[in-house]
Amino acid sequence: xxxxxxxxxxxxxxxxxxxxxxxxxxxxxxxxxxxxxxxxxxxxxxxxxxxxxxxxxxxxxxxxxxxxxxxxxxxxxxxxxxxxxxxxxxxxxxxxxxxxxxxxxxxxxxxxxxxxxxxxxxxxxxxxxxxxxxxxxxxxxxxxxxxxxxxxxxxxxxxxxxxxxxxxxxxxxxxxxxxxxxxxxxxxxxxxxxxxxxxxxxxxxxxxxxxxxxxxxxxxxxxxxxxxxxxxxxxxxxxxxxxxxxxxxxxxxxxxxxxxxxxxxxxxxxxxxxxxxxxxxxxxxxxxxxxxxxxxxxxxxxxxxxxxxxxxxxxxxxxxxxxxxxxxxxxxxxxxxxxxxxxxxxxxxxxxxxxxxxxxxxxxxxxxxxxxxxx
Amino acid sequence: xxxxxxxxxxxxxxxxxxxxxxxxxxxxxxxxxxxxxxxxxxxxxxxxxxxxxxxxxxxxxxxxxxxxxxxxxxxxxxxxxxxxxxxxxxxxxxxxxxxxxxxxxxxxxxxxxxxxxxxxxxxxxxxxxxxxxxxxxxxxxxxxxxxxxxxxx
Amino acid sequence: xxxxxxxxxxxxxxxxxxxxxxxxxxxxxxxxxxxxxxxxxxxxxxxxxxxxxxxxxxxxxxxxxxxxxxxxxxxxxxxxxxxxxxxxxxxxxxxxxxxxxxxxxxxxxxxxxxxxxxxxxxxxxxxxxxxxxxxxxxxxxxxxxxxxxxxxxxxxxxxxxxxxxxxxxxxxxxxxxxxxxxxxxxxxxxxxxxxxxxxxxxxxxxxxxxxxxxxxxxxxxxxxxxxxxxxxxxxxxxxxxxxxxxxxxxxxxxxxxxxxxxxxxx
Numbered sequence: 001x002x003x004x005x006x007x008x009x010x011x012x013x014x015x016x017x018x019x020x021x022x023x024x025x026x027x028x029x030x031x032x033x034x035x036x037x038x039x040x041x042x043x044x045x046x047x048x049x050x051x052x053x054x055x056x057x058x059x060x061x062x063x064x065x066x067x068x069x070x071x072x073x074x075x076x077x078x079x080x081x082x083x084x085x086x087x088x089x090x091x092x093x094x095x096x097x098x099x100x101x102x103x104x105x106x107x108x109x110x111x112x113x114x115x116x117x118x119x120x121x122x123x124x125x126x127x128x129x130x131x132x133x134x135x136x137x138x139x140x141x142x143x144x145x146x147x148x149x150x151x152x153x154x155x156x157x158x159x160x161x162x163x164x165x166x167x168x169x170x171x172x173x174x175x176x177x178x179x180x181x182x183x184x185x186x187x188x189x190x191x192x193x194x195x196x197x198x199x200x201x202x203x204x205x206x207x208x209x210x211x212x213x214x215x216x217x218x219x220x221x222x223x224x225x226x227x228x229x230x231x232x233x234x235x236x237x238x239x240x241x242x243x244x245x246x247x248x249x250x251x252x253x254x255x256x257x258x259x260x261x262x263x264x265x266x267x268x269x270x271x272x273x274x275x276x277x278x279x280x281x282x283x284x285x286x287x288x289x290x291x292x293x294x295x296x297x298x299x300x301x302x303x304x305x306x307x308x309x310x311x312x313x314x315x316x317x318x319x320x321x322x323x324x325x326x327x328x329x330x331x332x333x334x335x336x337x338x339x340x341x342x343x344x345x346x347x348x349x350x351x352x353x354x355x356x357x358x359x360x361x362x363x364x365x366x367x368x369x370x371x372x373x374x375x
Numbered sequence: 376x377x378x379x380x381x382x383x384x385x386x387x388x389x390x391x392x393x394x395x396x397x398x399x400x401x402x403x404x405x406x407x408x409x410x411x412x413x414x415x416x417x418x419x420x421x422x423x424x425x426x427x428x429x430x431x432x433x434x435x436x437x438x439x440x441x442x443x444x445x446x447x448x449x450x451x452x453x454x455x456x457x458x459x460x461x462x463x464x465x466x467x468x469x470x471x472x473x474x475x476x477x478x479x480x481x482x483x484x485x486x487x488x489x490x491x492x493x494x495x496x497x498x499x500x501x502x503x504x505x506x507x508x509x510x511x512x513x514x515x516x517x518x519x520x521x522x523x524x525x526x527x528x
Numbered sequence: 529x530x531x532x533x534x535x536x537x538x539x540x541x542x543x544x545x546x547x548x549x550x551x552x553x554x555x556x557x558x559x560x561x562x563x564x565x566x567x568x569x570x571x572x573x574x575x576x577x578x579x580x581x582x583x584x585x586x587x588x589x590x591x592x593x594x595x596x597x598x599x600x601x602x603x604x605x606x607x608x609x610x611x612x613x614x615x616x617x618x619x620x621x622x623x624x625x626x627x628x629x630x631x632x633x634x635x636x637x638x639x640x641x642x643x644x645x646x647x648x649x650x651x652x653x654x655x656x657x658x659x660x661x662x663x664x665x666x667x668x669x670x671x672x673x674x675x676x677x678x679x680x681x682x683x684x685x686x687x688x689x690x691x692x693x694x695x696x697x698x699x700x701x702x703x704x705x706x707x708x709x710x711x712x713x714x715x716x717x718x719x720x721x722x723x724x725x726x727x728x729x730x731x732x733x734x735x736x737x738x739x740x741x742x743x744x745x746x747x748x749x750x751x752x753x754x755x756x757x758x759x760x761x762x763x764x765x766x767x768x769x770x771x772x773x774x775x776x777x778x779x780x781x782x783x784x785x786x787x788x789x790x791x792x793x794x
Contacts, residue, residue, distance in 0.1 A: 093531035095571055095613075102613070104531035135775065137760035140530055250769075250791050277764030280757060284572035291572035298763070305765060308755055309596045319793030327767065334770030335761070388711075435703065447695045450702040452712055475700055515733070516705035520693050524727040525638045525668040 005219055006211040008182070010191035013045035013071070016152070017115065019208050025113035025150055028084055030077065035063060037077035039084065042115065049074060056160040056345065059354030070186035072116050075160030076344045080273035081121045084112050085145045086128060092141075092280065094292040109144035115152045120163075120344035122153055122177040123170045124273035130336045131276050141295075150201060153178040157225040159233050162345030164358055167236035170342055172229040174198075180206060183222040194222040235345065235358045237329075238365040242339065246330030249364045250322070258360055259317035261353045266299030268347035268355075269324065274340045277305070300324050325360060380405050384481055387428055387454060390505055397501050404487035410474040416457070419471035423460035424485045429453050432478030436470045449513070450475070456509055461485030530758075532569040532613025533557065535589065537606045544672050547639060548604050549581065549592040554614055557587030562646030563622035563751065563779040566591065567759050569613030570602035577618070577756040578603075579643035579778070589614065592642035592674065618759035620779045622749060624650045627721035631659040633713050635734045637666045637706055637726025641674045643751050644725050648678075652685050659720075661686035662713040666706030666726070668692065670699045687714055706730065710737040717742025724782075725751040732789055735782045745783030752777050752785060769794050 008016070020027050029042045032049045042048070048071040055062045056075060066073060095102040117125075129146065132139035156163075156172035165171055174181040179202030182193040194214055197203035238245065269275040279298035284291045298305055300323045306313035314320050332340035341357070348356045377385070377395070381402045384390055390398055408427065410416055416427070419438060434457055437447045448470060451457055457480070460468050466485070492499030535554035542548050560566065560580045566589060569575045576599045582590030595604040606612055624647055632651055636644045651658055663686050667673045670692050682688045689709050691702035702709070706726075722738050724731045735748050754766035754773045761775035769788045771777060788794055 097571070102531050102534065132762060135761050137762070139760070139762045247769075250794070276762065278758070279763065279765070280575065282569075282572055282574045288572060293569075293575070298765070300764065306755060308753065313754065314793045316793060323767070323794075326769075327764075331767070331770040335767075335772055433702070447699075447703045449704045449708075450691075452702070452708075454711060512708075516707055519705055519707075519729065519733060522729070523668070523693070524729055525672065525693070 005194045005196040005214050005222075006206070007214040007218065008193040008195045008209060008211050010069075010071070010193070012210050013048070013193075015209055016205070017042055017045045019205050020113040020115070020150060020152075023113075023150075023205070025111050027113045027115055029115035030072070030074065032063065036061065037063070037074045039077070039079045039081075039114075045071075048072075048116075053158070054160060056162040056349040057354075058162065058348050058356045058359075059351055061349045068186040069191055070184055071191070072154040072182075072184045073158050073186060075156065075158070075163055076118055076120060076273075076346050078271050078346065078350055080271070080344070080346070081114055081117055081125055081151075082128065082273045082276075084114060085125070085149060086132070086142050086276060087145075089294060089296045090141050092293040092295050094290065097289045097291075104140070109141070109148060111148040111150075112145065113150040113152065117151050117153045117178070118156060118344070119153060119170055119172055119174045120165045120342045121273060122151070122174060123165070123168070123342040124344070125151075125177055127274040127332075127336070127338060127340060127342065128276060130338060131274075134336060150205075151178045151180075153181040153198075155181065155183045155222075155226050156229045157184060159229050160345055160349070162235065162348040162356075163233050163343065164235040164237060164345060165343035166230050166233055167358075168339060168341050168343035171226075173226045178202070183226060185218065185222055185225070192218075194218060235348075235356075237341075237343075237358055238361050240365060242361065243330040243333045245361070245365055245368060246326040248368055250326070252364060252367050254360075254363050254367050255318035255322050257363070258321045258355065261355055262317050262321045263353055264301040264303075264317050264320055265352060266301040267350045267352060268357075269299040269301060270297065271346040271350045272328075273342060273344055273346065274328075275299070279305075300327070325357060328357070329361065378402060380407060380481060383407075383430065384428060387430065389428060389454060389456060389509075393501055393505070397498055400491065400495075400498060401483065401488065401502075402481075404484045404491070406482050406484075408480050408482040410478040410480070412474055412477050414474045414478075416472040416474060416478070417468050419468055421468050423458065423466045423468050425482050426456055426458035426461055426485060426488075427480040427482050428456055430479045430481065432474060432476040432480075434478060435473050435475045437473065438470050445471075445473075449517075456506065459506060459510060461489070462506070530615075532567070532575070532615045534611045535587075535614045537608050537610045537612060540606065540608055543592060543674050546595045546604070547592060547674065548595075549590060550603070550606060550612070551583065552589045552591065552612060552614065554587045554589070557589065557614070558617060560584035560589060560617040561621040562624070562650060563643065564617040564619045565643075565756070565759075565778060566614050566616035567618065567756070568593075568599075568603055569615070570599050570606070571611070571613060573602045574599040575613070575615075575757075576600055576603070577753075577759065577774070579751070580617075581642040581645050582649070584646070592639065592645075594639050615759060618756070618774055620777055622647045622650075622723060622751075622779055626747075626749070627651065627723075628657050629659070631715035631720040632661045633664065633710075633715050633720055633722040633738065634662065635664045635666075635706060635710070635722065635724045635726070637730040637734075638668065638672065639674065640724075640726030640730075640751075641665055642725075644723060645675060645678065647723050648682055648686070652682060655685055659716070660714045662715060663688045664706055664709040664713060665690045666692070666709075666730070669694050670696045670701070689713075705733075707733050707737045710734065710741060715741075720747065722748045724748065728752065728789065732786075735786070745786060746781045748782035749779055750782050750785065751779050
């Protein structure tokens with residue numbers, strides 16, 4: 001339900017946060033912490049990172065002061081909406097020996113409003129939806145949080161150097177999967193948002209905000225800013241069917257090359273907005289009367305990830321990097337009907353060795369082309 | 376007219392693919408033989424002067440280990456060939472063979488078959504083409520057993 | 529589907545030195561089919577995937593499991609009366625109907641006979657719907673052969689052959705690898721369906737031996753194993769290339785997985 005875009009002044013952002021809190025949402029949004037733009041509960045709009053931008057490159061992420069006072073002119077940070085809806089740790093159940101009862105899950109799922117989700121985050125939620133709710137079994141923790149979530153997307157007007165969403169079929173514009181979508185128009189003296197609703201819940205919140213009509217000029221200005229962002233992206237994936245490329249590259253010598261650089265630290269999987277893998281841990285209290293199972297994020301780079309009574313299937317770094325990138329770009333299609341990559345560039349920025357998924361895909365593509373050359 | 380023995384050999388898949396002429400030649404070196412259960416077909420260290428095409432029954436290949444007695448390494452059943460130490464010097468059995476069930480077999484005289492192999496390369500190549508797959512299959516099976524894969528369910 | 533349902537251990541049979549068969553009963557338990565697996569929880573210790581070895585209806589499950597780790601050690605030691613958590617059923621089933629009207633070759637290695645036991649029972653229960661039936665079972669030692677009473681019973685209606693790596697005193701049966709039994713199985717290669725379960729490498733060699741005999745890869749059904757954790761395709765652990773074994777498997781036709789099994793560390 002694409003609604004008419006209207007203008008919201010930056011002074012009205014606290015109202016937006018307030019309206020969401022009044023509706024019972026815990027409002028999560030970007031804020032400056034530990035030298036990065038992190039996602040945290042916002043007490044008010046004052047917590048937003050006004051005037052902060054970021055510089056990213058392979059293996060690099062730095063905050064920088066901006067000339068303007070924009071709140072959302074930073075590209076993807078180390079966290080994503082995944083952190084909120086698919087929490088790093090969750091209790092699956094608890095059991096008591098005395099009563100013989102097993103209680104599933106945590107209590108009432110929290111209701112989150114996520115302010116400042118990037119379009120790549122929206123794409124990532126689409127991917128996670130297919131993983132957790134698209135199969136025969138619906139994963140309850142994500143689903144409960146997802147169903148209760150209110151998403152305020154902010155379109156990108158300034159992509160990071162590591163971004164390549166357009167090449168993954170997305171873009172810096174919010175297309176669907178949001179309740180409200182905003183485009184920030186930060187000027188030297190004024191800061192305004194073009195805002196539109198994408199759901200009845202969004203329209204209801206929007207109606208409660210002090211907006212004013214937006215002229216065609218402003219709408220054009222916002223569109224141009226988003227279009228400029230799309231054009232400003234310098235990284236891209238090879239222009240060929242990636243599942244075919246990765247399947248053809250299973251025995252490529254290039255894996256040895258990547259493995260010489262990869263530390264198998266798993267940072268890429270932690271920051272990735274779609275990496276969903278988890279493991280479980282069972283715990284008891286000292287008496288053994290009370291048992292719980294906890295789930296936590298796991299990484300295919302972990303040696304134990306492929307453990308099979310007696311040893312791990314994927315012991316080499318080569319095989320673990322191959323697993324990650326092949327799953328992300330290739331076999332994800334077989335398993336869940338889409339790519340697992342949304343082009344957010346987080347794995348590039350947060351790799352301590354500066355390994356760049358687009359460069360590795362390009363190297364595999366070059367290897368494949370050389371293999372197919374007639375002698 | 377094919378001899379009874381030639382018909383018996385042709386019925387076994389082991390020599391499938393050999394021309395009837397070659398099988399007939401081979402059977403000129405052959406005799407029928409039976410062993411009751413428990414009989415020693417050949418003893419470890421003895422002269423390897425024959426090989427057998429097993430038609431019925433089961434044979435245990437083994438070795439006598441001081442202190443542990445007779446150790447069975449492998450059992451061999453119908454449809455395959457028993458014995459290949461006759462192929463190369465010193466023509467001595469490396470393991471012993473015992474019938475663990477009554478055995479019906481066709482026995483081939485090793486010296487006669489070897490002579491034919493040497494004088495008729497076509498016959499020799501055909502024989503080796505039948506025997507080497509058996510050797511490689513048993514070697515592969517033995518290698519797999521060495522891995523002791525059962526450690527993992 | 530994330531919380532296990534308590535089932536009571538009603539029977540525990542010792543099969544071998546490290547293997548037991550547990551019979552579990554749970555109120556209103558869902559139906560499990562042969563080939564499928566359950567996630568069994570030893571409360572406070574952890575959860576492991578175990579294939580169905582019998583039962584499956586009316587909340588009654590039979591699982592044969594080997595003591596190989598902390599969780600299986602706890603389950604192995606479960607006494608009648610004790611509660612075990614059960615999640616499932618998960619995964620694909622053995623397609624026994626695919627063999628109707630054909631010869632059947634069932635090849636098991638070690639504890640691989642456990643998931644195949646319901647296949648043998650299903651085939652023998654409708655014996656006249658199938659051609660010749662061969663059951664070939666390999667194990668490390670005679671003492672590691674599962675279900676000796678069942679093997680005796682099956683012999684009356686099928687060609688059952690057992691073979692061991694290491695004979696014990698008094699063993700008069702076959703010695704060697706289970707692959708050596710393949711050429712002797714009475715089956716028409718053009719009209720045979722095979723079911724395999726055992727160590728992955730063993731299954732590959734058995735499948736290749738069957739293919740050498742003339743079977744088609746799609747007529748060979750195998751049950752694969754990786755680290756199944758959630759059972760539902762949410763945890764990512766049991767991937768084999770494009771496959772999530774817990775969801776797409778564990779039972780596959782061999783021609784689909786053969787190229788994947790050839791890739792190192794996939």
